[in-house]
Amino acid sequence: MSEHNHYYDPADLKKFGEVGKNAKELGEKFFSWYGSVFAEGALSEREKSLIALAVAHAVQCPYCIDAYSNDALEKGANLDQMTEAVHVAAAIKGGAALVHGVQMRNIVTKKTM
Amino acid sequence: MTRLSLVADRHPLASTDEQKRRLRTLPLVKSFDDAIGGTAFGPRLRATGVEVFQINVGRKCNQACHHCHVDAGPDRTEMMPDDVVDATLRVLEGSSIPTFDITGGAPELHERFEEMVERGARAGKQVMDRCNLTILRTQRYAHLPAFFAKHRVEVVSSLPYYDESGTDAQRGDGVFEKSIEAMRALNAVGYGVEGSGLVFTLVANPVGAFLPAPQKSMEADFKRQLKRKHGVEFTRLITITNMPISRYLEWLDRSGNTEPYMNRLVSAFNPATVAAVMCRNTISVGMDGRLFDCDFNQMLDLGVHAAAPQTIFDWDQRLLDQREIVVENHCYGCTAGQGSSCGGATA
Ligand code: SF4
Numbered sequence: 118m119s120e121h122n123h124y125y126d127p128a129d130l131k132k133f134g135e136v137g138k139n140a141k142e143l144g145e146k147f148f149s150w151y152g153s154v155f156a157e158g159a160l161s162e163r164e165k166s167l168i169a170l171a172v173a174h175a176v177q178c179p180y181c182i183d184a185y186s187n188d189a190l191e192k193g194a195n196l197d198q199m200t201e202a203v204h205v206a207a208a209i210k211g212g213a214a215l216v217h218g219v220q221m222r223n224i225v226t227k228k229t230m
Numbered sequence: 231m232t233r234l235s236l237v238a239d240r241h242p243l244a245s246t247d248e249q250k251r252r253l254r255t256l257p258l259v260k261s262f263d264d265a266i267g268g269t270a271f272g273p274r275l276r277a278t279g280v281e282v283f284q285i286n287v288g289r290k291c292n293q294a295c296h297h298c299h300v301d302a303g304p305d306r307t308e309m310m311p312d313d314v315v316d317a318t319l320r321v322l323e324g325s326s327i328p329t330f331d332i333t334g335g336a337p338e339l340h341e342r343f344e345e346m347v348e349r350g351a352r353a354g355k356q357v358m359d360r361c362n363l364t365i366l367r368t369q370r371y372a373h374l375p376a377f378f379a380k381h382r383v384e385v386v387s388s389l390p391y392y393d394e395s396g397t398d399a400q401r402g403d404g405v406f407e408k409s410i411e412a413m414r415a416l417n418a419v420g421y422g423v424e425g426s427g428l429v430f431t432l433v434a435n436p437v438g439a440f441l442p443a444p445q446k447s448m449e450a451d452f453k454r455q456l457k458r459k460h461g462v463e464f465t466r467l468i469t470i471t472n473m474p475i476s477r478y479l480e481w482l483d484r485s486g487n488t489e490p491y492m493n494r495l496v497s498a499f500n501p502a503t504v505a506a507v508m509c510r511n512t513i514s515v516g517m518d519g520r521l522f523d524c525d526f527n528q529m530l531d532l533g534v535h536a537a538a539p540q541t542i543f544d545w546d547q548r549l550l551d552q553r554e555i556v557v558e559n560h561c562y563g564c565t566a567g568q569g570s571s572c573g574g575a576t577a
């Protein structure tokens with residue numbers, strides 16, 4: 118039984134590999150693809166790490182925020198760049214909320230005189 | 231914040247025994263010895279020869295960086311005495327070892343520093359000076375860039391990051407600005423300038439408890455940013471992993487990072503780096519003439535293996551060439567990720 122009584126435990130990050138349990142082949146495919154995604158390509162490893170950090174904030178995954186805060190540092194990013202990446206995530210989330218205001222406006226326009 | 235050396239602070243970690251005890255008792259999944267045992271280099275790591283003759287001439291330094299693995303600083307006064315300097319230079323001159331690497335503290339503060347450089351160069355060695363840059367901005371040492379150029383010394387200098395906040399956080403307030411001025415003085419005599427043949431190497435180590443970024447991409451960033459913002463140039467950049475010893479270990483402890491950092495080093499153990507760890511082709515001479523596998527072992531007071539000659543006074547290169555290397559858990563700092571050595575990444 119788990120010793121902690123909350124949903125998220127930092128120690129669980131180390132158990133990420135266990136997602137392959139009970140579905141070995143799928144797990145292996147995922148990790149092999151994951152490794153390729155983050156390898157240097159048309160984008161540098163640092164650019165990919167900063168994108169991952171931004172997405173981690175957008176999906177609000179504490180594991181990913183932990184992993185990619187460390188990873189971005191190890192890819193040579195600094196706190197200014199990482200902060201800007203988080204703002205990019207926030208801007209898209211904020212913009213996405215706001216743009217739905219158009220839908221609200223459409224509905225309200227239709228329903229009111 | 232450490233501003234004085236651990237010795238001056240009477241900090242428990244000023245004792246090498248305490249540092250070793252700390253490193254030996256960490257709950258790591260595997261000791262470094264066992265990690266080596268699992269590679270093609272096991273069960274015992276051995277040297278392949280001596281190509282780099284490194285001497286540490288003393289603890290005195292005009293800076294007091296937070297991460298200093300030597301625990302150097304303005305309050306330290308210990309310097310290599312004359313009889314050791316004499317014996318060291320005699321051995322160097324009589325050997326065919328191609329590289330003479332001078333480190334400290336700030337090695338330039340040793341009274342016989344210039345003689346060491348001159349004699350090394352005259353003996354046909356490639357001389358390297360591990361220079362902290364700021365020393366070149368003091369009046370007494372302002373002539374050194376021209377002196378280095380005359381003897382074609384490779385200047386190797388730390389600059390942890392290409393901006394002020396990263397650099398000063400680790401090396402002290404105002405260090406970045408002075409380092410840039412010193413780089414200008416070095417550029418002015420040809421260092422780092424293409425075609426001059428004068429090699430100016432920058433060393434970047436992480437400002438914190440994480441691994442260095444890939445060396446090539448960091449070099450490209452440093453080149454672009456330093457040229458664009460400050461108009462200064464250098465030849466190449468090497469990245470170095472912070473060693474969990476001395477003042478850096480003290481900082482790791484104080485910031486609660488010791489175990490996570492050591493676990494990071496262990497999890498990033500890369501067997502491909504082992505072939506090129508620097509101890510395999512280096513000998514490190516201490517202030518008192520004792521011999522060590524590297525400067526880190528020297529700072530932990532881990533002398534060369536008992537079967538090899540112990541001091542510069544009983545030098546026998548044949549026995550040193552194939553000596554067994556003395557390894558402990560701090561060695562994980564040399565084998566994590568892309569690897570780390572005085573020459574930068576090794577894999
Ligand atoms: S300049 Fe080098 S020797 Fe001096 S305190 Fe800093 S790291 Fe230590």
Ligand code: SF4
Binds near residue numbers: 510560
């Ligand atoms: S710390 Fe020294 S002895 Fe250990 S692997 Fe690195 S260079 Fe070799």
